Amino acid sequence: MSQEERVWTRRAIELLQADGQRSADTHLVKLDFVGLPGISIYLKDESTHPTGSLKHRLARSLFLYGICNGRIRKGTALVEASSGSTAVSEAYFARLLDLPFTAVMPRSTSQQKVDAITALGGRCHFVDNASQVYEVAEAIAAEAGGYYLDQFTYAERATDWRGNNNIADSMFRQMSGEAQPVPDWVVMSAGTGGTSATIGRYIRYRNLETRLCVVDVEGSAFYDAWQSGDMSITASGSRIEGIGRPRVEPSFIPGVVDQMIQVPDAASIAAARVLSERLFRRVGGSTGTNFMGVLCLASLAKARGEQGAFVTLVCDSGDRYSNSYYNDDWLKAQGIDIAPWRARIEAFLDRGVGGFM
Numbered sequence: 506m507s508q509e510e511r512v513w514t515r516r517a518i519e520l521l522q523a524d525g526q527r528s529a530d531t532h533l534v535k536l537d538f539v540g541l542p543g544i545s546i547y548l549k550d551e552s553t554h555p556t557g558s559l560k561h562r563l564a565r566s567l568f569l570y571g572i573c574n575g576r577i578r579k580g581t582a583l584v585e586a587s588s589g590s591t592a593v594s595e596a597y598f599a600r601l602l603d604l605p606f607t608a609v610m611p612r613s614t615s616q617q618k619v620d621a622i623t624a625l626g627g628r629c630h631f632v633d634n635a636s637q638v639y640e641v642a643e644a645i646a647a648e649a650g651g652y653y654l655d656q657f658t659y660a661e662r663a664t665d666w667r668g669n670n671n672i673a674d675s676m677f678r679q680m681s682g683e684a685q686p687v688p689d690w691v692v693m694s695a696g697t698g699g700t701s702a703t704i705g706r707y708i709r710y711r712n713l714e715t716r717l718c719v720v721d722v723e724g725s726a727f728y729d730a731w732q733s734g735d736m737s738i739t740a741s742g743s744r745i746e747g748i749g750r751p752r753v754e755p756s757f758i759p760g761v762v763d764q765m766i767q768v769p770d771a772a773s774i775a776a777a778r779v780l781s782e783r784l785f786r787r788v789g790g791s792t793g794t795n796f797m798g799v800l801c802l803a804s805l806a807k808a809r810g811e812q813g814a815f816v817t818l819v820c821d822s823g824d825r826y827s828n829s830y831y832n833d834d835w836l837k838a839q840g841i842d843i844a845p846w847r848a849r850i851e852a853f854l855d856r857g858v859g860g861f862m
C-alpha cells in the first residue's frame with residue numbers, strides 16, 4: 506500500500522468511527538397489553554438510526570470490513586445487492602467517504618428507499634426478479650473494477666458478535682433492570698440472517714437461557730431449508746421488504762436457531778398496523794412479522810399458564826411503506842385481506858382471547 510493509500514485508509518476509518526461516536530444506543534421499548542398479564546414484550550427500536558433502519562449498523566461494519574481487508578480504497582466503485590434498506594445505509598457511508606455507489610434492487614423496492622439512495626448520491630439499478638440481484642451486482646462491480654459489498658455473504662462475519670456494542674450486547678444490557686432480565690425468547694426475522702446469527706452466537710457465548718426464534722414469511726427459502734436441513738432449497742421471493750429470501754443466504758446460520766415459525770403476509774401486515782397504532786407511529790412490514798412471531802410464542806406461554814419475556818426489533822419505519830403495506834388499494838391488488846388477522850390480534854392483545862399456534 507502506498508503512503509497516499511495509507512493516509513486515505515486511516516482517514517476513512519476515522520470517519521466511520523466518528524459516525525459511530527455520534528450515534529446513541531437505540532431504545533428498548535416495553536409494551537403492556539391488558540389481555541396478556543405476566544407477558545412482557547420488548548421492542549428494540551432500530552428505526553432511529555440516521556439512515557432509518559438496523560442496516561446502519563451493518564453498513565458501517567461492511568465498510569470497515571472491506572477497508573481493513575484492503576478491498577475498499579480511494580475511489581473504489583462500490584456495488585450492492587439489496588432490497589433497499591442496506592443500500593440506503595451504504596449510500597450514506599459511500600458519500601461520507603466520497604466513493605461511487607450503485608444499488609442493485611428489485612423493481613418493487615419502495616419509492617421512498619429509491620429516493621433516499623438517490624438523494625445520498627447513489628445510483629439505482631433495477632432487476633425484475635429478486636433472485637437476479639446477486640449476479641447483476643457482481644457483474645456491475647467486475648465491469649467497473651470495483652467492489653461488491655455482498656451483505657448476504659459477509660453480514661455474519663463483518664459483525665463482531667462477541668460484544669463491544671453489537672445489537673445483542675446492547676439488548677441484553679438494556680434488559681438488566683427488568684423483573685425478568687434474561688428473556689425467554691428473542692424473536693427476529695431474517696434477510697441476510699446476520700442479526701439472528703449475531704444474537705444466536707451471543708446467547709451461546711454468554712451461556713444465557715434465552716432461546717432464539719426466527720420468523721419467516723411467504724415466498725422465502727429459510728423456513729423449509731431449516732425444517733428439512735436442505736440448504737439448497739429456493740423460493741419465489743418475499744413481498745415483505747428486508748426479509749424472506751429466494752435462496753438460503755450464506756449469512757443465515759441455522760445452528761444458532763432454536764425454533765422457526767412461518768407467518769402469512771396478511772398476518773405480518775395486520776400485526777404491523779396494530780403495533781403502529783399501539784406505538785403511535787408506523788413500523789415497517791418486517792416489524793409486523795417480528796411482532797407476529799412474538800404473539801405466536803406468547804400465545805403458547807399463555808395457553809400453558811406461564812409468564813414470559815420476549816424481545817424483538819423494530820427494524821425500520823412504516824413511513825417507507827405508505828404506498829404498500831399502509832395502502833388499502835395495494836393490499837387489494839395483492840389479494841391480501843388483513844381484516845381477519847387484525848380481529849384475531851386485537852382480541853388476543855386486549856382480551857386475552859384466542860391464540861396463534
Ligand SMILES: *Cc1c(COP(=O)(O)O)cnc(C)c1O
Nearest residue numbers: 590695696697698700747791820
Ligand atoms: C435487513 C432487514 C431485516 C433482517 O435483518 P438481517 O440481519 O439482514 O437478517 C429486517 N427488516 C428490515 C427492514 C431489513 O432491512
